[in-house]
Amino acid sequence: MSKVDLSVDYCGVKMKSPIIAASATTTHDPIACKMAADAGAGGVVLKTLFAKEAAAAYNYARPRFTLLNWNPTGKGKAAKYPDSFTLYSIEQSTVFPYDKFEWYINKTKELVGENVAVIASIMGGVEKGWEEQCEIIQGSKADMCELNFSCPHAAEVEEHIGTAVGSVPEVAEKIVKLVRKKLDIPIIPKMTPQAGNVAAIAKMCERAGANAVVIHNRLMGLMIDIDKARPIEWGCYSGFGGPFMLPLSLRWIAKAREAGVKIPISATNGYWNWQDPIRAIMVGADNVQTCTAIMVKGFEEITNWLREMERWMEEKGYTSINDFKGIALKNIIPGDEIEREVPIMAGGTSSKIAVVDTDKCSLCGWCQKVCFHEAMSMDDYPAVDEEKCEACGLCASVCPEGAITIQKK
DSSP states (O other): OOOOBOOEEETTEEESSSEEEOSSGGGSSHHHHHHHHHTTOSEEEOOOEEOGGGGGGGSOOSSOEEEETOOOBSSGGGOBOOSOOEEEEOOOSOSSOHHHHHHHHHHHHHHHOTTSEEEEEEEOSSHHHHHHHHHHHHTSOOSEEEEEOOOTTGGGTOTTSTHHHHTOHHHHHHHHHHHHHHOSSOEEEEOOTTSSOHHHHHHHHHHHTOSOEEEOOOEEEOOEETTTTEESTTSSOEEEEOGGGHHHHHHHHHHHHHTTOOSOEEEOSSOOSTHHHHHHHHTTOSEEEESHHHHHHOTHHHHHHHHHHHHHHHHHTOOBGGGTTTTTGGGOOOGGGSOOOOOGGGTOOOSEEEEEOTTTOOOOOHHHHTOTTSOEEESSSEEEOTTTOOOOSHHHHHOTTOOEEEEEO
């Protein structure tokens, strides 16, 4: 029997695991939420109740999802997922209107049980809208409530919602204080990466009475079809995210902890493989939300993550999530303190050099193309000029065979 305990505490609510199904089409109704819980999710965040002023958001474009740079290898059941791609989409509000939203919450709670947190999500627009939505939540069985300050494309249907709130510190603070007075349950603002300083806004939300923060939602972007000279698919600015967002999420979680944020942090955006939640926890996250991984791989990906996390924890000797929470923070070095050397062109020398394993080399010549210091030449095999090599690492990164390493001289 495993000695590993994957359960976590989130704002006083015990969850059976640190993985939460984020607010998305994967939690669009109580049945979907139950599927997430059955797969091992410790919490589910319901689809956001949009402000009444954003009426257009209650109707959906068809299609509304597309994957950019989606290049799986292999075919059929043997296909392997790519390491990175972009989820480009325009889905917005829950389909449940104001008079049905409480049923959505309560039915979900009935189906998922007491060991799974049911987290409502609201986005009220003007102050009155937030107050009206709080009345719905206050009478429900929600364990806590996210405040959506971050939907990347919400402002396309109503200018006073989504990132329009999360990008302006004073507005975010005002709404947190308003909701804090209206709700007895924990309230959790969801940050936007489109804010100037996510950590500073998270700290402000903490001071205003937030019980936790989510770091962070996706971005708003645009992709153009060059043959049609118009935006792809539905034609407007859209939300985009994917595995490539992970370093940004990790950065802002770490920065929030460095800024003194003490309340729980729920990580989201960019979490694609089982190692990614571990990375988030190591920089101070309390739990991890996932949307895209479930959307593309199915609910069983939650089960896969938890199985692999449990195996990894056993190997490392960890018995609880708290054992490795925040342990990477002390190892983050300020940029002016990293090991540096004088560049060769400035009269310095390099203590390291690129080394080519000729047994692995396929003679593709890619390393020479990307060597902008003219240190790599191609004869029978790549040859490195020790006097010119800056050991910058680019050749080692692009080599398709893994034939180049950076080593000490």
